[in-house]
Amino acid sequence: MNNKGFNWFFPIAIIALLLFFVPNFLGDNSAKSIDEDGFFKEMQAGKIQRVLIDKQAQKADVFLTQNAKTATVKKDDKANPFSNLVMAPKADYTLKYGDLRLFLEKFDALKQQNPQITTSKDYAEGESPLMSILIQALIWITILGLFYFLLFRKMGSGGGPGGQIFSIGKSKAKLFDEKERIQVTFKDVAGLEGAKEEVQEVVDFLKNSEKYTKLGGKIPKGVLLVGPPGTGKTLLAKAVAGEAKVPFFSLSGSDFVEMFVGVGASRVRDLFAQAKAKSPAIIFIDEIDAIGRARGKSNFSGGNDERENTLNQLLTEMDGFGTDTNVIVMAATNRADILDKALMRAGRFDRSIYVDLPELHERRQIFDVHLKKIKLDENVDREFLAKQTPGFSGADIANVCNEAALIAARNNHASVTKQDFLDAVDRIIGGLEKKNKAIKPSEKKRVAYHEAGHATISWLVEHASPLLKVTIVPRGRSLGAAWYLPEERQLTTTEQMLDEMCATLGGRAAEQVIFNNISTGALSDLESVTKRAQAMVTIYGLSPNIGNISYYDSSGQSEYNFGKPYSEETAKKIDIEIKGIIETQYERAVQILTENKDKLDALANKLLEKEVIFREDLEEVFGKRAWDPELTEKPVTNTIPTAKEPSEEIIIKDKEEESEIQAPESPTQL
């Protein structure tokens, strides 16, 4: 608290000094010059008050009497309101005299008649202009200092708005307390059962801390919520405060970061002081990675000292909590991997709760929460909506509901229909539908067969993920897309990898089978297949010819090695192996599609006709998929995945690239 005055006194003092000195020096230059004749004329007219002779510069500063001055008001005196108040009087004229002795003779003679005129000889040394400027500046600095002191005191006690400059070291946390108590409860948080269970404990601690401390237990100080954006981490933290009915201090990690040295640390101190004063309380720090990034790694510039200080202060504050301080810090991040390990040490954020993307039944519950406010058409089926939105976060679902209501309003519907929701989902997935996009019929046919190829293979091979929806409606940069339900699995077998590669190659294979040539539209298919084949061979050790070897380096050190971890000879073998795996699957896809050409045709035609087909349509063509695991619901897991898995779980597996964009320079844009 006490260092705020310190921070700001000097800048203000310097500004004050500048304010007073600069106009003075400017003012000296702006005096009009006058010659001897003119001067004596004025003197005879009785207009001269004072003359200061500067022998060195061979000039004299001439000051008019007050009367003469008001008669010829100088513009700049008006422009600068300070000039009369604070500055040493400014000369009205600068006199360039010729010979000093002659001038003085004449002057002394005239002075008899004008005894009011004073000259430099009549003044004491201390009253030279420069001294008076200094004295006045000093007085003003003192006044300003006093003013600032009073203001700062008032800020300190009142903390009112309007003084942001003075409260720079104060935390920017938004506080919800008695006046504006958080109303969110666990009921508003759909799904996330496991996470809710874990934070329930925090609620108990806050409500009933004695129960735990009596037995010698320590109350946890920090809870880290980890998960992708929009999954409800903030919501969950708020719900904890709402359930426990305690004040909630909310701020983002980036609020600590400021360009002034020492501000971040000072804000942390202030935040904790405030929270302790209101304890029991919750401090919620969103995006903690902004300050909690691992320290001192690949940081040669030293430019992050400020952030480190802030982090250190945070750690110090958390360590400083006694068992009696009933303040719990909750923090959210979607980058737990980059956090400083010191944050996770015992007594700090020693609890991590994983807040994952919602699964099918959770999405249904989230829809329930957000559909409450919406006037629904009766044909809207929550189950259906939940199935259409794999990979969506809670925030995305909230967005879908809102967007659907807007679309319905635009279409003048009396209530929000199923189609409005489907449009909203599509919009959120891939940007606006491009209804008027010019696609030649021949291109559309190709896209239809390509997508039907994916659908057919993924339906007919045993281990590919179940398919949800196929579309050939172009939107964003994609011409068509197939959605799969990502199977909830921790391990992937060789068969599954091969079947999925086969399905991914199904699009290209269908083009080959039907048109006997292949288009450029399958870049992302190829990319994905190639990556998987590489992973099979070099990471998972799944290819018989290379064997049980993995070149994956979980320590991340390999980034610093420029060479490959295997010999030239092995490299050749790996290349051959990868190519072999891909070619085999491609041949397999071609074969399956040739054998089931009638079904491929039927699907493609359905697509051309309806543009979007669902699982039901596929069942119509192929019959039920006997080995399909029913779209089962898996129990919620809330453990942080132990290791980074190199495999990506692809939810929207296939988005075709626009045929005219063959952009190998930017294949990641899909």
Ligand SMILES: Nc1ncnc2c1ncn2[C@@H]1O[C@H](COP(=O)(O)OP(=O)(O)OP(=O)(O)O)[C@@H](O)[C@H]1O
């Ligand atoms: N489980 C859920 N139940 C109900 N609504 C949810 C859920 N998850 C998210 N939402 C909705 O999404 C919005 C955004 O969620 P929230 O801000 O809590 O996400 P977050 O995980 O903190 O995101 P970020 O990491 O981007 O800060 C919430 O206000 C809420 O409307």
Ligand SMILES: [Zn+2]
């Ligand atoms: Zn494809």
